[in-house]
Amino acid sequence: xxxxxxxxxxxxxxxxxxxxxxxxxxxxxxxxxxxxxxxxxxxxxxxxxxxxxxxxxxxxxxxxxxxxxxxxxxxxxxxxxxxxxxxxxxxxxxxxxxxxxx
Numbered sequence: 001x002x003x004x005x006x007x008x009x010x011x012x013x014x015x016x017x018x019x020x021x022x023x024x025x026x027x028x029x030x031x032x033x034x035x036x037x038x039x040x041x042x043x044x045x046x047x048x049x050x051x052x053x054x055x056x057x058x059x060x061x062x063x064x065x066x067x068x069x070x071x072x073x074x075x076x077x078x079x080x081x082x083x084x085x086x087x088x089x090x091x092x093x094x095x096x097x098x099x100x101x102x
Contacts, residue, residue: 004097006090012057013087017042017050022059022084025076032065033072059083 013019020040025031037047051074054060059080065073076084 002090004094007087007094010083010087012053012059013084015050015053017046018054019084019087021047021050021054021074022076022080025060025074026081026084030073030075033074036074054080 007014013022017040021036024036024039033044033047033051036051037044040047042050051060051062055062057080059077061075061077063073063075064070
């Protein structure tokens with residue numbers, strides 16, 4: 001039951017879009033804003049508000065990169081990677097409490 005309490009306490013990762021951002025970032029480390037838009041299929045304003053919430057929680061850093069033109073990039077922080085891993089472990093534990101259907 002501790003896993004359920006842990007899941008309910010993390011309001012940041014409890015949101016599907018924010019969890020999607022973190023799951024996409026976890027193996028990659030950093031991505032461009034436009035790539036997140038394509039993968040998550042959300043509006044730019046919606047994604048921006050979710051990224052700000054993740055940044056405020058210390059899970060990501062948002063910065064500019066210069067290529068052919070300035071672009072917004074997102075990088076996962078150590079805290080973000082650690083807390084996402086803990087959240088996923090708690091989710092897996094909570095799912096294991098559900099009896100298998102025959």
